[in-house]
Amino acid sequence: MPDERIDPYAPVPPYRQIAAILRRRIQAGEFAPGSRIPTESELVETYEVARTTARRAVAVLRDEGLVITVPQRGTYVRPV
Amino acid sequence: MPDERIDPYAPVPPYRQIAAILRRRIQAGEFAPGSRIPTESELVETYEVARTTARRAVAVLRDEGLVITVPQRGTYVRPV
DNA sequence: GCGAATTTGTACGTATGTATC
DNA sequence: AGATACATACGTACAAATTCG
Numbered sequence: 627m628p629d630e631r632i633d634p635y636a637p638v639p640p641y642r643q644i645a646a647i648l649r650r651r652i653q654a655g656e657f658a659p660g661s662r663i664p665t666e667s668e669l670v671e672t673y674e675v676a677r678t679t680a681r682r683a684v685a686v687l688r689d690e691g692l693v694i695t696v697p698q699r700g701t702y703v704r705p706v
Numbered sequence: 707m708p709d710e711r712i713d714p715y716a717p718v719p720p721y722r723q724i725a726a727i728l729r730r731r732i733q734a735g736e737f738a739p740g741s742r743i744p745t746e747s748e749l750v751e752t753y754e755v756a757r758t759t760a761r762r763a764v765a766v767l768r769d770e771g772l773v774i775t776v777p778q779r780g781t782y783v784r785p786v
Numbered sequence: 787g788c789g790a791a792t793t794t795g796t797a798c799g800t801a802t803g804t805a806t807c
Numbered sequence: 808a809g810a811t812a813c814a815t816a817c818g819t820a821c822a823a824a825t826t827c828g
Contacts, residue, residue: 639796665812676798681813689769697813698805719815745793756817761794777794778824 632673644673644683652692652703662700663693712753724753724763732772732783742780743773 630650632643648663657663664672669680684701687693695701710730712723728743737743744752749760764781767773775781 641796667812678799679797682796695813696806698807698811700812721815747793758818759816762815775794776825778792778826780793 632675640673640675641679641682642686644669644675644680645686647673648683648687649690649692652687657703659703660705662702665700712755720753720755721759721762722766724749724755724760725766727753728763728767729770729772732767737783739783740785742782745780 630647632640632647634640636643638646651657652663663684666677666680666684669675669683670677673680684693684695688695688701692704693701694704710727712720712727714720716723718726731737732743743764746757746760746764749755749763750757753760764773764775768775768781772784773781774784
């Protein structure tokens with residue numbers, strides 16, 4: 627049970643809510659630079675969304691340059 | 707019947723092939739700056755792919771800054 | 787003004803491939 | 808060999824805003 631949950635009724639779509647939550651968790655230091663963030667499957671379970679939605683959330687952070695995804699490995703917080 | 711078709715056996719995934727084709731068509735002047743490129747539905751019919759694949763192709767060009775998408779309007783070649 | 791059609795946005799589930807561990 | 812994890816693709820559904828007759 628995550629501290630933050632998405633609000634399916636909010637005007638901001640779930641994938642962006644999850645991206646925002648992950649961004650906060652990273653900036654809060656929960657995931658240190660170089661460490662791996664939750665896998666897509668874990669995000670699916672944690673936030674109860676489809677895998678595509680979890681992927682899109684991660685894609686947002688990747689586009690921002692906040693994380694780096696390594697195929698078949700995972701997604702990592704960009705080293706400082 | 708498009709001049710170029712995607713090759714489902716190529717190592718490059720369909721969405722990137724379509725993005726490359728559209729990029730060439732734009733640079734060839736088929737779509738002038740400010741003009742609209744084919745809609746997602748048209749790309750679906752032309753290249754015989756799912757809409758999600760067509761959307762991804764357009765997203766590539768958008769990420770490159772080559773085109774600009776206006777919700778409920780269409781996607782346009784970025785004005786010079 | 788109204789309603790239908792159009793077009794993009796978002797989300798769901800599922801399947802397969804490939805590389806890593 | 809098996810489990811894990813990301814990449815890609817398919818189809819489907821509905822929402823929201825714009826356009827057009």
